[in-house]
Amino acid sequence: MDTLVADLLAGLEEIPLIDPHSHIDPLSPVARSLEDILGYHYYTELAHSAGMSQQVLQPQVPSRERVREILRFMSHYDNTAQYRWFVEIARTFLHFPGQRVTVNDADWLYETAERVFQQLHWEAEVRQRTRLEKIFLTNEFDDPLQGFDTTVYVPCLRTDTLVFQFHQPNTRQRLAACTGIEAEDAGRVRRAFLTLMERFVNRGAKACAISLPPQFVPAPLSDAELDNALRRADSAALAPALFWLLAECCRTFQLPFDLMIGVQRRVYRHGVFQGQDLFDQRTSLIQYQELFNAFPEVLFPISVLTSNQNQELVAYSWIFPNVIVNGHWWYSNTPPYIRKDLTERITAVPKNKLIGYYSDAYKLEFVLPKYRMYRQILAEVLAAEFVRPGLLSETEAVALGRQLLYDNVRTIFRL
Amino acid sequence: MDTLVADLLAGLEEIPLIDPHSHIDPLSPVARSLEDILGYHYYTELAHSAGMSQQVLQPQVPSRERVREILRFMSHYDNTAQYRWFVEIARTFLHFPGQRVTVNDADWLYETAERVFQQLHWEAEVRQRTRLEKIFLTNEFDDPLQGFDTTVYVPCLRTDTLVFQFHQPNTRQRLAACTGIEAEDAGRVRRAFLTLMERFVNRGAKACAISLPPQFVPAPLSDAELDNALRRADSAALAPALFWLLAECCRTFQLPFDLMIGVQRRVYRHGVFQGQDLFDQRTSLIQYQELFNAFPEVLFPISVLTSNQNQELVAYSWIFPNVIVNGHWWYSNTPPYIRKDLTERITAVPKNKLIGYYSDAYKLEFVLPKYRMYRQILAEVLAAEFVRPGLLSETEAVALGRQLLYDNVRTIFRL
Amino acid sequence: MDTLVADLLAGLEEIPLIDPHSHIDPLSPVARSLEDILGYHYYTELAHSAGMSQQVLQPQVPSRERVREILRFMSHYDNTAQYRWFVEIARTFLHFPGQRVTVNDADWLYETAERVFQQLHWEAEVRQRTRLEKIFLTNEFDDPLQGFDTTVYVPCLRTDTLVFQFHQPNTRQRLAACTGIEAEDAGRVRRAFLTLMERFVNRGAKACAISLPPQFVPAPLSDAELDNALRRADSAALAPALFWLLAECCRTFQLPFDLMIGVQRRVYRHGVFQGQDLFDQRTSLIQYQELFNAFPEVLFPISVLTSNQNQELVAYSWIFPNVIVNGHWWYSNTPPYIRKDLTERITAVPKNKLIGYYSDAYKLEFVLPKYRMYRQILAEVLAAEFVRPGLLSETEAVALGRQLLYDNVRTIFRL
The missing domain is CATH 3.20.20.140 (Metal-dependent hydrolases)
Structure with missing residues (x-):
């Protein structure tokens, strides 16, 4: 590990953020379920590009099912920056203990998200x-x-x-x-x-x-x-x-x-x-x-x-x-x-x-x-x-x- | 030397290859002489670009002469990736002992290639x-x-x-x-x-x-x-x-x-x-x-x-x-x-x-x-x-x- | 510090230069004042881009004033390669002792330049x-x-x-x-x-x-x-x-x-x-x-x-x-x-x-x-x-x- 980079990073992490462009809905700014995370087009498009049928994105498919399918195809795009964002979210906000997420984690993630995202003051x-x-x-x-x-x-x-x-x-x-x-x-x-x-x-x-x-x-x-x-x-x-x-x-x-x-x-x-x-x-x-x-x-x-x-x-x-x-x-x-x-x-x-x-x-x-x-x-x-x-x-x-x-x-x- | 890179490279070298695009003639897939190697357009075009006349590429010029001339001009493009491919070929297949090839090696390379490339089961x-x-x-x-x-x-x-x-x-x-x-x-x-x-x-x-x-x-x-x-x-x-x-x-x-x-x-x-x-x-x-x-x-x-x-x-x-x-x-x-x-x-x-x-x-x-x-x-x-x-x-x-x-x-x- | 790079750099610094493109006026090849350096369009355009009014570039503005203003705006572009060229000039030719130049150095630089650039055989x-x-x-x-x-x-x-x-x-x-x-x-x-x-x-x-x-x-x-x-x-x-x-x-x-x-x-x-x-x-x-x-x-x-x-x-x-x-x-x-x-x-x-x-x-x-x-x-x-x-x-x-x-x-x- 490069200590200079680590020191600079520590310094940068102290700085508050003003984020000058987003698509946040201020009436619903945070996720309500894991689907609000994995439904982000970065995941659906990568999963589809890697071979996932769009059938699973139809509204009649249950949310948990859809999430599982997107996670299943993650094994084909776990080399991407987008995958890393998801792992960070799982680790930081859901306290996911691992370094890599797979379809085997689908239920745990789904249920933890249900619980965590419903907290007061989330x-x-x-x-x-x-x-x-x-x-x-x-x-x-x-x-x-x-x-x-x-x-x-x-x-x-x-x-x-x-x-x-x-x-x-x-x-x-x-x-x-x-x-x-x-x-x-x-x-x-x-x-x-x-x-x-x-x-x-x-x-x-x-x-x-x-x-x-x-x-x-x-x-x-x-x-x-x-x-x-x-x-x-x-x-x-x-x-x-x-x-x-x-x-x-x-x-x-x-x-x-x-x-x-x-x-x-x-x-x-x-x-x-x-x-x-x-x-x-x-x-x-x-x-x-x-x-x-x-x-x-x-x-x-x-x-x-x-x-x-x-x-x-x-x-x-x-x-x-x-x-x-x-x-x-x-x-x-x-x-x-x-x-x-x-x-x-x-x-x-x-x-x-x-x-x-x-x-x-x-x-x-x-x-x-x-x-x-x-x-x-x-x-x-x-x-x-x-x-x-x-x-x-x-x-x-x-x-x-x-x-x-x-x-x-x-x-x-x-x- | 970076040992992590060396370790990864060793791992990658174990992997067999399926090469999905080439211009190999399956009836004559390997070189018969050094000219089959140095006649590759990468060498003729670099030599020409560096100043070699195209006269030497005329069919009436003897093969050994042509090879010598392309090697002579290599001293002007021995900074290129293409040069390195040639050195690798000389070292790996002709057991050339040096790290750099020059026109002084022309005869040795030509003759060794004649011998090696004619081997049974080459x-x-x-x-x-x-x-x-x-x-x-x-x-x-x-x-x-x-x-x-x-x-x-x-x-x-x-x-x-x-x-x-x-x-x-x-x-x-x-x-x-x-x-x-x-x-x-x-x-x-x-x-x-x-x-x-x-x-x-x-x-x-x-x-x-x-x-x-x-x-x-x-x-x-x-x-x-x-x-x-x-x-x-x-x-x-x-x-x-x-x-x-x-x-x-x-x-x-x-x-x-x-x-x-x-x-x-x-x-x-x-x-x-x-x-x-x-x-x-x-x-x-x-x-x-x-x-x-x-x-x-x-x-x-x-x-x-x-x-x-x-x-x-x-x-x-x-x-x-x-x-x-x-x-x-x-x-x-x-x-x-x-x-x-x-x-x-x-x-x-x-x-x-x-x-x-x-x-x-x-x-x-x-x-x-x-x-x-x-x-x-x-x-x-x-x-x-x-x-x-x-x-x-x-x-x-x-x-x-x-x-x-x-x-x-x-x-x-x-x- | 990378000693290999330092060694190579030392070798490269021995090599004389033939500079094959410049806009030097051979009748006035060197600077006569700091303005001849800071009037270079790289500095005026960066200062202007960073917010400097062009008023200060009018001929009726005194030279020392203009130089000071360009230096003042340097604090907004001291991240650029152009800034480094100026620091190098100040250090090498004016014997400026610091590593960074600011508007506080304006008078010292201006006056030193007056003196140094007027030397015989400059x-x-x-x-x-x-x-x-x-x-x-x-x-x-x-x-x-x-x-x-x-x-x-x-x-x-x-x-x-x-x-x-x-x-x-x-x-x-x-x-x-x-x-x-x-x-x-x-x-x-x-x-x-x-x-x-x-x-x-x-x-x-x-x-x-x-x-x-x-x-x-x-x-x-x-x-x-x-x-x-x-x-x-x-x-x-x-x-x-x-x-x-x-x-x-x-x-x-x-x-x-x-x-x-x-x-x-x-x-x-x-x-x-x-x-x-x-x-x-x-x-x-x-x-x-x-x-x-x-x-x-x-x-x-x-x-x-x-x-x-x-x-x-x-x-x-x-x-x-x-x-x-x-x-x-x-x-x-x-x-x-x-x-x-x-x-x-x-x-x-x-x-x-x-x-x-x-x-x-x-x-x-x-x-x-x-x-x-x-x-x-x-x-x-x-x-x-x-x-x-x-x-x-x-x-x-x-x-x-x-x-x-x-x-x-x-x-x-x-x-």
Whole structure:
């Protein structure tokens, strides 16, 4: 065991967390059963990829049965980072005594989870053990944002539907329902967007967010052109311009706009729920050059789906004051990609522009194992790039880690 | 010396090999002279790139002279992985005593090779020292598949000609000659393909294979459209559709279809034989989405030419049950790329979907040094990613290695 | 501390340098004040990216004030490789005693620099401490090339203006002024280019150079087509053809043609001076296939802007005798990219085709810290890939390093 890395890791584990991106439901933030853990698409998609039939995912199959089947197929993907997250959850939260989980543990895990997850104050306990101060949500634009503590569960306006589904009548009906505005021309769209963003800001929202396909190029339309595109319900024309309007609203409300770049939806059309999306590596941040030039006052924390695009992200963040590097997303959220991308970032981008990590979690129990994976790698990178070459002391290296894990999230999102 | 890596390597060296892709001629599987080794395009192209004139490759130049010249230029590329393969061959098979080979060794090597390679049972000895159980071939569609043991030399239908040269009368004549079918319309093409694939399967074939250019997008044609494209001998229209027909045949015969993606042929038009091909990194597996969706019953072991595309391969294999990760191809078959790509794969893709390596060899003598290079890196990766972090014991790590080297080849190709 | 790496580094530090690419002004090669160091765009752009207003870069702001402000923002980018270069300069040339520089050191550094940089023979001292034998320049085509020692400051014809600004009357006027030829048709353009290249060669020029955008595809035009494009001042048509003409001139004069591929100019339009350029990762060396085929007699030392393109560079150099690998450029000139790219190159490309590094420096003081960074990584790579696996002795490894740092520059540029 490398004692320097262990020492740095110990230092990093003292740092509280503000998790700047998740899919937590604040009305049901923790797991209720083992199925809430193993139903996470990372497990269903890996099990299916390794050979599991989707039959077992049908609602009529009993929950315990489904969990057992996903665990059975785990023996085919126990080499993955996702498997390690599950073992960490079992060990940390269920006090599972072993180092490896197999189908033989299904009943024990299922029953222990039933008991543990029903405890009073389970949510508070998970947050406390995770040292989790705040966690950002992903809220649909018509989310009522009621019934939870927004100083812990920080609202974030997710805008995919507004940008990519605006041509569908249902979207405009929902928008009308929550803003009172029939958004049928450019002026009213703008007013509706401002209205809902104001509601979000008043409820403590700290960011807008959107995921974007590889080909996407933001571009404004004149009001007349936008009116025309709205009449024709032309989604290809609408999306770049509606995105641009949202950036204008972010400027008005001083909200950072999280861009998650590169996902192609529904590539595997018969895949499991949320296990259908992939990508086309041929994308470039050059597509955003007009945006970055036009909105110097808006911060754009950017996630890229592929490690290939990391050098673009490093370079654009090195040059553009408003481009911020944000976490390790999805297909790049495994140790080899985190190690490479983090090393490239931390030696080239001003350190006040690096948001280290976010969990992307659906249930709070995932925050701990995912951040643990990240902190381990962060400790290794700090050791190799800064402490061993004599550039930083251990204390200074931990301070740099703290900036990535905590300080920058506060500064950039104005918490 | 790292004893953990050495121990793992010793364990991995016990594992027999099934090599799932080569260019071995089963009627002449081993080298007859040193020229059979140094004539391999890896050496001629590196020597030429380093400054060797192609004059020496003319047939009228005596073999010993040619070998000496390639060895002379080796002093300019003795930093490469290819050089190490040659040193391994010299040491292992010719009992060359040194650690480095230079032009001064030309006569000794040439003469020793003459003697050693002519030994009785040389082929059996090479296979035995290599622990090589089976090795897949690359067979043209009209290969007679006669005169060799198909339980050792496993036929594999190579389909490049059928897909990319079908517009040439010669291809259809050859097809007619071996199937008895004049493939002039969609129905007869389909019958001809089924006929020849049946013949291959009856002779023990375990896979179809094809190499594909970066821009290629498979797509079916209706029979009427295909009839039309056949009449016009329109190769651009034919290739995607003929490829699709072959995938249908693979489904019928339950054959995996090896896709080797990304090669651009004849880029350096005056290059040495087989040393003319390069690539355009701008390619994506998204081009294959319809194929992967349409053929859930067909396994597609996929090789990508560039390490840049490895993350796509990892992600597509993580999501699609029928996408299999296959080896390290050509320009990605050097230690830094193998190390990176293997590390990314083995931490993210279900382990039953990883085919570790294939030799791509033209002569059996190359299987050993190439697999040795791979096993060394595999041992290092297993140590760094699994044993040192406490995730696997040494025995478990070697078992994981065995799955990549042996078990998965048996399962995926139904041996 | 790794003693093997330290030993190799000590060996590498004995090797004199020939720096094959810089932006040194031979009439003012060294810094006159600290501002000449901190005004380097790497510092102004990082400071601006980290939050510094550009106001302080206005000429009316006093120099000492500007330096202080750039130093103040250094606290936000003291994690970067660029920061380390500055610390090295301060320690080596100003005898700064600390390990870290902050704004508190501003006055001391400013005043010490005033004193040290004004010393007699400062230029000679910098070159001697750097062991710098020769350094290549970047000369505009109408540079008088007078007043300096061309055996130390080696002229290099930079051709961006000729290729990309030829449609502007000013360029042709300048060309006429220095060649006496009004280049208004193909024949006269050719003569003008030959005339100026002859002048350069007579003044000791050893290379042509150009930086190229990601989309660029060289292609010849017939004289009639070129005449037509010249009449229309059609820059899109002119650039590929003028580039081709320059390659013909390089052939005539046996000059290597340095290609620096992938930069997109003025992406951040309001960025600091020289801090506006970025890139589109979607580019390929396949765009140069006709060039490489057409000019087998011309050597093309190639720099790629992104590490993504390194595998293309490795493969094209492995296959094409006239493609040379050249240094680590700009956004790829930080330790993680150098480490990766160098490792990939040194295990796959004939070693006589590898130019290890160039400084790209604007002032001589930068040559030392940049090469020091490179040599450190080179020592690590030699240790890991060659000495530790038993392939080279330490002495042989240092000799390989010498080939990359020195011998190949002499051979390739015919010094």
